[in-house]
Amino acid sequence: MTSQSIVAQPTAEQLLGDTTLLAEQIGSAEGLAALHGGHGASQFQRVTDLSSLRRFLRDYQSRVLIPLELPAIYCAYGHTNRYEARELIELDRRLSAEPLVQEFATASQRVGKTQLKRLRPLRDQRLVQRYLHAVETGEAHAWHTLVYGMILSLYSFPLRQGLLSYAQLTTRGFVDSVAGRLQLAESQCREVAKEMEEEFPSAIERVLAGALNGPNLLVV
Secondary structure, eight states: OTTTTTSOOOOHHHHHOOHHHHHHHHTSHHHHHHHTTSSOGGGSOOOOSHHHHHHHHHHHIIIIIIIIIHHHHHHHHHHHHTTOHHHHHHHHHHHHTOHHHHTTHHHHHHHHHHHHHTTTTOTTOHHHHHHHHHHHTTSOOOOHHHHHHHHHHHTTOOHHHHHHHHHHHHHHHHHHHHHHHHTOOHHHHHHHHHHHHTTHHHHHHHHHTTSOOOTTOOOO
């Protein structure tokens, strides 16, 4: 890539952007209601202690992270590898139809747009410029998962490692966002994160094998 010298090689943390913003949005009462089927926020308490944090993380993992976000990253990575700008934009639209994703649209798109704008100097990358134009004209939304998958491809990050980093960093972001309020010890934070991460390797292998494509997401 001739323009890669213009944009510094990012770390996994930089690719994800502000995970605290996402954690706060998804951890809200409205977010919890969506994760439990959208039957009304009054049925679900906010994360108030270690037990409710564990329940929230398991809900997020089973309803959003594994069935929606990891497949979205995988699909975006594949479309970018094949220079499929039209398919990437169509994937963006299909992801917009997912009710659970819509609940977190503001946070997701804010992070996605921030990361996407950093790619503007890559002018020889037509897919980047086409997607950026689609976002600026309202044709696409810059979901953070799609931008993340696209950047993994552009910078030749190993896909398996990228998926694992996403799952781990997002989970730890949620834990960190409530650690102070709940007065959690560092050892408790590590313990909860480790528990949640046990499922990640097998889930990622299912994604890579094509067994998880997400509802209504494009199969690559």
